[in-house]
Amino acid sequence: MSEMVSEREVDASKLQISDEVAIQITGMNKWYGDFHVLRDINLTVYRGERIVICGPSGSGKSTLIRCINRLEEHQKGSIQVDGIELSSDLKNIDKIRSEVGMCFQHFNLFPHLTVLENCTLAPIWVRKTPKKQAEETAMKFLDRVKIADQARKYPGQLSGGQQQRVAIARSLCMNPRIMLFDEPTSALDPEMIKEVLDVMVDLAQTGMTMLCVTHEMGFARQVANRVIFMDQGQIVEQNEPEPFFTNPQSERTKLFLSQILSH
């Protein structure tokens, strides 16, 4: 995995982190029925951070980032996004959702709409952008993910990697201040992983705040400023990528890293 991104150039000067808090999670807990999925999560994300979250299957990492835009509801503690407290007030939720972009493992493009329509739908209906302007913005972002020539096709006619890049462009069309990635490359064939990671690295260099659930350790080393390891619903260890990979502190982290790096 790591060798796929090794030749990519990253301009470290563009990876700036500000003092402004983007997301503040304090004492957050979540249960599915009786099952305690997230246990006392505390996390502060500053604007411009690129955080990679990893951990074994079922550790709650996807659930954590899905709580940030309220696809899942937490029962205890607080989450603030851009200073807005996540509560059950629908207005707040829709406001936060339009500020926070999300990419899914299975892309979740709308199959009945063309690539361009996928990208312009939310700007037109949520932001009330005029259609022409929304299309110009969409083409700009489609061009940035290098797929502008496919704009009139339907998602079903594209490869997985292309679909995921469209999904990223679709989120960017809303001009989000934060991007969440939920295992963006795990449903892709090996030769398509790189094209998606390239787009994500490119995005990181624009100063986007990114939270990324992934097992792409090459990506983590290269652009992440923080790696978080989760197990059994709690944050077990977090550190900068270099010490995290070379000198993990907890036994669970060591075991996990040895399993994913030795296959």
Place this chain on the structure above:
Amino acid sequence: MTTRGIAFVSHETIPPSPPPGLSLGPVAWIRANLFSSISNSVMTIVGLAVVFHVLSAVIPWLFLGSIWNAGSLTECRSIDTGACLAVINERKWQFFFGFYPAEERWRPFAAFILMFAAIFPVLFSGASRKLLVFSVIYPGLAYWLIWGGSIWGPVMVFAGPGVGFAVWRYGGRAAGSVMDVNVAGMLAMVAGALVTIIWWLFLVEPLDDLVTGIVDIGLEPVQSARIGGFLLSLIIGVSGIAASFPIGVCLALARRSNLLIIRALSVGFIEFIRGVPLITLLFVASVLLQYFLPPSTEFDLILRVVIMVTAFASAYMAEVIRGGLAALPKGQYEAADALGLDYWKSMRLIILPQALKISIPGIVNTFIGLFKDTTLVSVIGLLDPVGIINPIRADQNWNGIVWELYGFIALFFFIFCFSMSRYSQYLERKLQTGHR
């Protein structure tokens, strides 16, 4: 083991070549589809024999020896042995319009022709959106043409939602300046709905009388009892189809709602209506409903039947659409949510277009079932085509005639149902965006 060479390298690309001779062309097609094996060959021959046998009986009966002009069945039989289509020729106006006054038949005919203009923009998205305005006013126009009376009645009924909309729009804006905009919007919507209902209940009749007194534009009124035949089937079928679809969508959404009361009401309605035979609902419409209404109210029997048929079809429609909603991957709902679309927008733009596309075969199935079920109204004494047949068969001149009458009705229903089926296939192909 080690001596066996396994290394292999291909240095050239093999160019594509056409398939071998016998896999293309008509001969190949016949071989592959009709005579691919012994059992298939036997089936082909037996099948052709059956088709030939049926056609050799039907064609002479229907086309060569059929009689179009005769006064009675005995007269028919004395002329030739074929189908006695003279009975249909003699009673054709009854089959088409029931006992509708002869000099006014152009009115339902005009309504029938205009129906195509009204459904065209609904069925084909290529048509101009402006034509939909006609689709919206068509029900009022068709009602006026068929039942006659003053034009101001339907106009006033249509004015109700217009007034309600104005109250919602301008009242909401006015109230929005003195209180929270969202609260004002909600209040204005409720007020608009109330105004519409009050308008319908109390203002339509006096306003109708008033304006008719000033400018009387009207057609000769026709009693419901005189409406029958295919006209009646189409009135019930088309109104039922047009009304049951939106109601079915609402019921399906309500059944999947998170709001307990809404969900319970929807489940209760669907399960009750689906659990009762249509015939009993029709008897309720024809007999029982009068007991529950104030004694003075004149509630047209055809309208009552349309309401019952619509309720019946909506319950089935709701279940078909619910299946489509359940078949959509959860990711579609999540992606719509994640983009910040609210419930109604995500339903309208993302979920329903896909769910309805999946449900097309089931929806059309329900439509076809509803349309054919309109023949059940003959049981409560309405003169639909089946209801028209019974007096004909009791007539001394035509006593003993069966095939011609039922065959004619079957042909009528087949034309409409087959058209619906073909349309649904066209629609499925058109909406196919997966892999082209």
